[in-house]
Amino acid sequence: GAGVSQSPSNKVTEKGKDVELRCDPISGHTALYWYRQSLGQGLEFLIYFQGNSAPDKSGLPSDRFSAERTGGSVSTLTIQRTQQEDSAVYLCASSLQGYEQYFGPGTRLTVT
Amino acid sequence: DAKTTQPPSMDCAEGRAANLPCNHSTISGNEYVYWYRQIHSQGPQYIIHGLKNNETNEMASLIITEDRKSSTLILPHATLRDTAVYYCIVGFREYGNKLVFGAGTILRVKS
Numbered sequence: 001g002a003g004v005s006q007s008p009s010n011k012v013t014e015k016g017k018d019v020e021l022r023c024d025p026i027s028g029h030t031a032l033y034w035y036r037q038s039l040g041q042g043l044e045f046l047i048y049f050q051g052n053s054a055p056d057k058s059g060l061p062s063d064r065f066s067a068e069r070t071g072g073s074v075s076t077l078t079i080q081r082t083q084q085e086d087s088a089v090y091l092c093a094s095s096l097q098g099y100e101q102y103f104g105p106g107t108r109l110t111v112t
Numbered sequence: 113d114a115k116t117t118q119p120p121s122m123d124c125a126e127g128r129a130a131n132l133p134c135n136h137s138t139i140s141g142n143e144y145v146y147w148y149r150q151i152h153s154q155g156p157q158y159i160i161h162g163l164k165n166n167e168t169n170e171m172a173s174l175i176i177t178e179d180r181k182s183s184t185l186i187l188p189h190a191t192l193r194d195t196a197v198y199y200c201i202v203g204f205r206e207y208g209n210k211l212v213f214g215a216g217t218i219l220r221v222k223s
Contacts, residue, residue: 100158103155103158
């Protein structure tokens with residue numbers, strides 16, 4: 001079946017602009033996670049959704065970052081007033097009832 | 113969550129078995145061992161998980177020691193496409209089990 005999809009695959013934006021990253025999880029997966037991976041760095045957790053609610057937002061680096069999930073499906077990660085340090089690959093994963101996580105291909109964000 | 117220790121890199125000849133070790137000496141009784149891998153420029157890929165018993169699936173085998181303080185991921189016949197960073201992660205199998213990725217092991221499969 002279809003895996004996790006993310007769009008866009010690449011995004012170049014100017015410093016100070018807002019960006020929206022989209023994640024379409026595997027159908028039926030109730031849990032959705034956002035991670036990011038900076039160049040040469042490991043993956044770091046950002047936020048977790050169970051259904052449409054986000055019980056764990058502990059990884060969001062600043063209040064410029066927000067995320068929502070609607071209909072228990074699609075999720076959008078929004079970064080306001082982007083900074084160069086926001087440049088990274090943003091990865092989305094979904095899982096069934098908190099079991100094994102299946103990742104999308106990621107969105108590579110470059111802030112110039 | 114328990115921490116893991118993995119060698120930074122390993123080489124393996126194509127067609128041979130790749131054995132990737134992981135130490136997790138502080139693992140608690142209800143924590144699982146998960147293995148993921150990340151091929152260059154792709155998102156991480158789930159491989160296998162286990163609690164106490166050895167596990168096998170179409171991708172790999174997972175051998176967990178009796179005291180559960182270490183484990184080994186075995187790729188029985190490594191191919192060039194198995195070249196990737198392999199992550200051993202320990203955690204609870206529950207809602208919101210955010211994965212904590214370490215540095216992993218870079219496995220290079222060579223022809």
